[in-house]
Amino acid sequence: MVMGELTQEAEVLVVGSGPGGYAAAFRAADLGLDVTMVDPGARPGGVCLFKGCIPSKTFLYLAELIFDTARAGAMGLTFDKPRIDMEALRAWKAKVIDQMANGLVSLSNRRGVQLVRGRVEFESSDTARIHGAEISHIKFRHAILATGSRPIPFPGTSFTPGGRIMSSTGALALADVPEKLLVIGGGYVGLELGTVYAALGSRVSLVELEDRLLAGVDQDLVQPLHRRLESIFDSIHLKARVVSMAEDDNGVTVTLEGDIDTPQQTYDRVLVAIGRKPAVSNMGLEKTGVELDDRGFVIVDDRQRTTDERIFAVGDVVGGMMLAHKATREGKVAAEVIAGEPAAFDVRAIPAVVYTDPQIAWCGLTEEQAHAENRPVNVQRFPWKFSGRATTMGAPEGLTKILVDPDSGRILGVGIAGRDTEGLISEGVLAIEMGALAEDMALSIHPHPTLSETEGEAAEIFLGSATHIMSKKSSS
Numbered sequence: 001m002v003m004g005e006l007t008q009e010a011e012v013l014v015v016g017s018g019p020g021g022y023a024a025a026f027r028a029a030d031l032g033l034d035v036t037m038v039d040p041g042a043r044p045g046g047v048c049l050f051k052g053c054i055p056s057k058t059f060l061y062l063a064e065l066i067f068d069t070a071r072a073g074a075m076g077l078t079f080d081k082p083r084i085d086m087e088a089l090r091a092w093k094a095k096v097i098d099q100m101a102n103g104l105v106s107l108s109n110r111r112g113v114q115l116v117r118g119r120v121e122f123e124s125s126d127t128a129r130i131h132g133a134e135i136s137h138i139k140f141r142h143a144i145l146a147t148g149s150r151p152i153p154f155p156g157t158s159f160t161p162g163g164r165i166m167s168s169t170g171a172l173a174l175a176d177v178p179e180k181l182l183v184i185g186g187g188y189v190g191l192e193l194g195t196v197y198a199a200l201g202s203r204v205s206l207v208e209l210e211d212r213l214l215a216g217v218d219q220d221l222v223q224p225l226h227r228r229l230e231s232i233f234d235s236i237h238l239k240a241r242v243v244s245m246a247e248d249d250n251g252v253t254v255t256l257e258g259d260i261d262t263p264q265q266t267y268d269r270v271l272v273a274i275g276r277k278p279a280v281s282n283m284g285l286e287k288t289g290v291e292l293d294d295r296g297f298v299i300v301d302d303r304q305r306t307t308d309e310r311i312f313a314v315g316d317v318v319g320g321m322m323l324a325h326k327a328t329r330e331g332k333v334a335a336e337v338i339a340g341e342p343a344a345f346d347v348r349a350i351p352a353v354v355y356t357d358p359q360i361a362w363c364g365l366t367e368e369q370a371h372a373e374n375r376p377v378n379v380q381r382f383p384w385k386f387s388g389r390a391t392t393m394g395a396p397e398g399l400t401k402i403l404v405d406p407d408s409g410r411i412l413g414v415g416i417a418g419r420d421t422e423g424l425i426s427e428g429v430l431a432i433e434m435g436a437l438a439e440d441m442a443l444s445i446h447p448h449p450t451l452s453e454t455e456g457e458a459a460e461i462f463l464g465s466a467t468h469i470m471s472k473k474s475s476s
Contacts, residue, residue, distance in 0.1 A: 005136035013140035018046020020315030020327030021146030027335035063199035122284035149316035178268030190273035304334035349432040361421035365413035382458035388449035400454035
């Protein structure tokens with residue numbers, strides 16, 4: 001250390017202020033620990049709040065409104081074509097983010113969490129240098145890594161502010177509505193942002209290397225979405241890949257390989273959504289006992305402890321499902337373990353939601369996973385065309401399915417495709433976590449007419465007592 005540099009001590013140093021970081025900081029402070037949270041951003045929230053979850057869902061909600069006005073025509077309610085004010089859209093997004101970020105600052109202050117803007121570089125297992133802050137060094141008893149992840153660029157290219165080749169961050173800046181947009185990657189990021197731009201008026205083409213969209217998600221859940229995307233996207237190319245891209249002032253010239261009529265095309269913008277990598281570079285982790293796996297993720301146990309006894313890690317940086325709510329739970333576990341509480345990350349069901357039109361949500365065991373593990377499972381499906389509520393909404397293309405252990409009758413997994421699955425999936429999470437039987441869900445009265453009824457009726461199929469569909473038991 002240099003003479004005159006300001007050094008501070010903290011019981012807990014939290015590196016990163018996204019959902020994993022601020023959840024850890026807040027829980028540690030609630031448990032009486034002295035907490036300092038450091039992030040390059042001016043306010044807490046991380047990528048999720050400023051460049052990911054919140055701005056994307058803000059725009060996806062607006063896209064949903066646009067699609068709904070079009071659907072209403074078949075119901076006898078006609079609206080004029082939406083007039084899109086890009087400046088107002090960006091202002092609305094900024095207002096939402098600002099309100100939430102200020103709320104996190106207020107919660108930090110009320111809990112006594114010290115916020116420091118800067119970049120952390122570890123000098124040892126108990127000391128870190130803070131770059132760009134008045135505090136030069138922090139000596140800590142424990143540290144929690146919550147630095148998140150970064151988008152992976154297409155080989156040979158890079159993401160530059162204002163460039164035509166965009167990451168999700170660039171796409172959410174909503175600089176304009178390109179006439180032609182190419183989306184590379186058929187995962188949830190590509191599908192969600194492609195949906196936004198299609199709603200706003202772009203001709204969206206999508207290229208996916210695999211033979212299906214949303215690899216790893218049960219195919220029967222993906223099919224309703226795929227059919228819908230074929231109607232709102234200009235084209236979807238599966239088992240295809242981008243060979244090269246060249247950006248200039250007029251657009252991005254892309255060479256494609258696969259079942260494509262015109263292998264070379266020019267797009268106004270290209271969204272690269274081919275995955276994310278852990279943000280662990282330039283942190284000085286080599287000066288600690290923290291170890292990384294062969295993909296660069298921090299290795300942790302079920303208590304979020306790294307291979308360095310003083311350092312914990314949570315969220316995207318440890319791999320697995322890169323979801324904000326997973327990071328939040330991991331952050332709380334890390335804080336509780338540091339405080340001496342009995343805690344571990346032992347969840348049975350992590351819900352996942354794709355906020356497209358229609359939405360897809362699932363939790364627990366998937367059918368594809370069961371097949372891969374050669375695990376016997378009983379699956380029942382309730383098509384939404386038999387749902388009164390879905391019919392009134394003009395959304396009969398949905399599906400609710402439940403996976404049950406054939407011996408015990410316990411619910412192992414739930415998958416839903418359709419409207420508002422983001423809220424419906426929580427019943428499935430609760431059922432799996434509490435070890436509920438299909439009978440428990442079936443005998444729980446669901447209000448009529450609601451979309452939640454589809455979960456009750458799917459469970460009733462196991463009992464042979466479904467009302468709006470002929471089950472095998474009742475028809476045999």
